[in-house]
Amino acid sequence: MAGSIIANIGCQQPGGNTTGSEFIPDMAHSVAYEANVLNNYSLNTWDKESTFTRRQLSQPKLPVKNTIPRGYAAIGIGETAFVSPEEAVESSEGKMYPDGGIAYTPDGHVPYYFPDTEEGRTLAMQQIKYNPFPITAEGLAKGQELYNIFCGICHGDAGGGNGYLVRDNGGKYPAQPANLLDSQYVYSSNGRYYHAIIYGKNAMGGYSDKLSYEERWDVIHYIRSLQAKAKKLKYDATENSLAADFGFPAAKMTKTTHQNQAPVGEMPPSEPGQSDAVSPEKENPENHGGSGH
Numbered sequence: 016m017a018g019s020i021i022a023n024i025g026c027q028q029p030g031g032n033t034t035g036s037e038f039i040p041d042m043a044h045s046v047a048y049e050a051n052v053l054n055n056y057s058l059n060t061w062d063k064e065s066t067f068t069r070r071q072l073s074q075p076k077l078p079v080k081n082t083i084p085r086g087y088a089a090i091g092i093g094e095t096a097f098v099s100p101e102e103a104v105e106s107s108e109g110k111m112y113p114d115g116g117i118a119y120t121p122d123g124h125v126p127y128y129f130p131d132t133e134e135g136r137t138l139a140m141q142q143i144k145y146n147p148f149p150i151t152a153e154g155l156a157k158g159q160e161l162y163n164i165f166c167g168i169c170h171g172d173a174g175g176g177n178g179y180l181v182r183d184n185g186g187k188y189p190a191q192p193a194n195l196l197d198s199q200y201v202y203s204s205n206g207r208y209y210h211a212i213i214y215g216k217n218a219m220g221g222y223s224d225k226l227s228y229e230e231r232w233d234v235i236h237y238i239r240s241l242q243a244k245a246k247k248l249k250y251d252a253t254e255n256s257l258a259a260d261f262g263f264p265a266a267k268m269t270k271t272t273h274q275n276q277a278p279v280g281e282m283p284p285s286e287p288g289q290s291d292a293v294s295p296e297k298e299n300p301e302n303h304g305g306s307g308h
Contacts, residue, residue, distance in 0.1 A: 100263040103145035125228040131214040136207075143206030148232050149265040151252050158237030161230055165222055166238075170195055174241040190218055195238055196245045205261060208235045236262055 029035035097103040129135040129143075148154060169178040169192040176194035193200060200207075212231045215221040226234065236250075243250035243257040250257045253266045 097145055100145040100260055101268070103147055104149050104263050104268070127213055127223075129210060129213075136210050136214075139206040139210040140204050141206065143209055144204055144260050146205055146232050146235060146262045148229065148236070149252075149268060150236055150250065150255060150262045151265045154233045154236055155240055155251065157230070158233035158235075158240075161226060161234050162237045165225065166234065169219070173245070174238060192219070196242060201242045201246070202258070205235055208238060 097106060129139040163172065167178055168180045169176075171177040171192075174195035176192045176196075178192060181192060195201075209231060211219065212226060212234065213221055213223045222231070239257060239261050240250040243255075246257070248256040250262065252264050255262055255264050
């Protein structure tokens with residue numbers, strides 16, 4: 016008789032607004048804590064107060080020692096100053112795909128250390144030189160799609176600063192968007208574009224919340240291809256005759272690479288004085304009057 020009573024209680028079925036009865040519920044439900052929520056867990060019937068308080072258990076935790084949080088592999092990559100675009104790409108791919116190691120995939124949350132100030136912008140232009148992704152057909156196609164969505168409406172399909180928001184119905188902007196085909200932009204360092212994408216410039220808003228880390232660099236690759244086309248030069252997966260520092264063609268890689276997938280974080284700013292772009296014209300950190308960049 017006693018055995019049948021225990022069986023009935025232990026096997027009561029759920030239904031309606033009741034979850035039924037569970038024999039030792041702690042074996043089926045983890046005693047979990049919801050981050051940033053300070054309350055009791057209803058199924059935790061055995062731990063009145065852990066060795067940590069509920070407040071401590073609800074706080075965000077630091078990563079486990081000697082581990083890299085997902086998407087932050089670039090922290091370990093950005094500590095090295097590279098001497099060439101090829102070295103930057105090869106180093107990033109070595110970090111992302113180590114022999115016998117764990118591959119990290121970019122998720123769009125690579126840290127950016129340069130502040131939204133003119134000083135930060137100047138340092139970014141000086142110190143961010145190399146695109147961490149090789150030039151690939153896939154990356155350029157993706158960059159074109161994203162450019163047409165986020166950039167072309169102002170800067171124009173060809174980069175000449177005559178997008179339809181400015182061109183149609185007399186224009187919507189108080190200032191002309193930057194003509195990316197002008198020499199001052201063609202020979203600007205990659206850092207100028209990346210900083211503008213992160214924070215925006217003048218009437219242009221920032222796109223750090225709309226474009227992932229990899230997507231930002233895809234857009235920059237595509238802008239370079241537009242500039243090369245305007246000058247009757249090449250910027251694609253086989254050749255870069257625009258400027259060597261702007262991007263490294265995938266076909267020229269000397270090692271086996273995972274094309275268009277390896278991120279490199281931007282290094283924390285150092286003191287001013289490093290060389291700027293590869294241009295014969297020195298980059299002017301002052302605003303050139305256009306909207307954006």
